[in-house]
Amino acid sequence: MEIFQTDLLCIGAGLAGERVAIEAAENGFSVICLSLVPARRSHSSAAQGGMQAALGNSFMSENDSPDIHFNDTVKGSDWGADQEVVRIFVNNAPIAIRQMAFLGVPWSRILSGKQTYYKGGKPFIIFEKKENEGLIHSRSFGGTAKWRTCYTSDGTGHSVLFALDNRVAQLGVEIHDKTEAIALIHDGKTCLGAVVRCLKTGELRVYLARAILIASGGFGRIYRASTNAVINDGGAHIAALNTGVVPLGNPEAIQFHPTGIVPTDILVTEGCRGDGGILLDVNKYRFMPDYEPDKAELASRDVVSRRMIEHIRNGFGVKSAYGDHLWLDIRCLGEHHIKTNLREVKDICENFLGIDPITQLIPVRPTQHYCMAGIRTNKDGAVYGLKGLFAAGEAACWDMHGFNRLGGNSLSETIVAGMVVGIKIVEFLRGADTIIKMSVVNDAYAKQKSRIKDIINCSNGHENTFAILEKVHDALTNGVGIFRNEKNLVESIESLKETLFLARHIGLKSNGSGANPELALALKIEGSVKLALCVAQSALMRTESRGSHTREDYPDRNDRDWLNRTLATWTKEYDDMPTLTYEIATPSFELLPGERGYGSGKIIPMKVIPTSKSLNTN
């Protein structure tokens, strides 16, 4: 048994994981980051659009402030967010963005003088002030009152990840890439480390640490059509769920992005609409202003996605061999803008669709994109249920997004949470001493060893792992998409329960030697079904519509009964269903529940209106 020991173990080396790693390393602690892929291939690198921070530099963002950012974020969340966390986030975002500039990110900058910008497909002219020349620029994104999304062309995630990973290299943080944490080591109270499979050799290792961070991104790949990278399969969520004591927060809160391309489901950035692009239907008619007169294409993602599906259901979709879609039109932005600020979009259109977006329309439809759902932490990033375990970024439910995340707020969250949680982990490491009980470590290692042996030897059966994943995809597609209802959810859950039984009887077809990919999938498959069941069951129980969670049979947002957060735990390994409990959405209110200003829907008000900043227990 090969054992690695370190102060901090980061599971994941994307933006959140590396930002935490930097904080710990700068304070003198040893850090090892585990990553499924070389760090710079983490899915953070694919984030195109930008990062929200209220810098207020440009004409269109004049007088922006963290307070306005706060209001946008809470409204975007449909009041599902923890408002104390949102406050921490908006206040720190400008600092985090500027720190990235300091570390080398080539943020796009303001040009002074007469500028032509676009909104809703039409140009307008403004004058950028001389004194703002060369400051960090920002673009418009959905659901925001100001232009607040700082960007590097449309390669923001890439450029920030490269800058962070450069700093990681400078600090000598160890990156163990092509490794996968398959189980957390814990004694029911404290997390001690992880059992890890090397994806170069297949060997099993143990990593022990005083603090463990999960920053592994989302689990969108349990859906068939997802914009996510293939590594976003929820492996670390599964490890957390399998502890039996760590809850997932709001598993039903899954975001569908309006503009995944058809086919292949690859994302084209919200920046397309933010910069002035529009959505068209089969008649080349711009339909969004009819549904959302004020925000049009720039309402929040949940609203735009719902309206698009509604419009397709009304018969205005474009027929294709891959199902109905709509058009995204960025032709009005012109060649120069597309070639400088939307060049990834151009690359993707050319490479995967064979079209040129300067002259042609882009086929799009709403596609699974983001998990507001995640491993539940408090405002310090400390995970519920196990001491020494932390989570940050998309993997976590911190919870600043509630039931819908605004575009540009997730990339921003990674580095802000990385900074804030990093500081808290440093405090924790300064105070903490962990006593490692080797019996716990040996047991955890032996359990994984024998699990692998059983799967390779087909000791429990011969069920096909790939076929089981298809069943998970089917169940989620049928019941837990954009529009949900009791009948379909119940069907999905029944089918997932049957699939869970099959998943407990899998066996490999291949011999499992080395970094065998079938084994990698097999080790997660039962957990994938459990994750899917958490999502489906939480969606069934939440009998209201809030943010991205839309129940056709319960269309109202119900603040009276459901202004809360689902906590899903898998209490016993052989349980067939998760255990659901609920907690209040936010310990205090800066912004009382009200209308979002887009996505007209009825609201059932709270019985007792809490006073601002007071503890609400409704």
Place this chain on the structure above:
Amino acid sequence: MSRILKLNIFRYNPKDLNSKPHIETFILNETESMTLFIALNRIRSEQDPSLQFDFCCRAGICGACAMIINGRPDLACRTKTKDLPDNITLLPLPIFKLIADLSVDTGSWFRQMYQKVESWIHTDMVFDSNAQEERMTNHLAEKIYEVDRCIECGCCVAGCGTAIMRENFLGAVSLNRLARFILDPRDKRTTNAYFDLVGTDEGIFGCMGLLACEDVCPKQIPLQDQLGKLRRKLALAAINNVLPKFLRG
């Protein structure tokens, strides 16, 4: 009409004692809009679940899936089968250590590269969280981003004649990285400091100017332009350094 594709794939799993390096042929019916991402995943799930290859973003952004496709390094995820003949040969990237089949260890190679060229901003300044950001012209930001777009896929190294002959050659990706820092005023290194890192035959003076790096770069980064400028700058520095002090520029 849909074609029947023949995929000839390099197979070898060093961790399997029974495995020997060989080419294995898989037959697959082509479907509409098929990419090598779709083709290889179908082979894995339908024919041989032990087949190893690397994909991540599958959108041409992360650089994970570079391999030799009919003799040329490229990203597999964005390679459409309709652009290929029905006989397709896939080999792992050379230079990088083989993990198994089409999977290679690019991570270790690139991490040692970061140390060799000290791939980070060198500065004595300390970040001030209360201060406004330092200004930069948008033109310069765009110029830096132009070369910072590199996705470290390894195609330029795999396609490089010098890298094949000279084991420690840094390759275009590393030299381009240094060029990126030279452009960036936040990096305070002197020309001599850059010279010390890459002013050798393993570095900028090893490049034979064969241009393959730029030809195969999936991001169309102007690598030869960057390498040319770097070579001129460091050659001038070399001459300058041998001049008597009173003649140095």
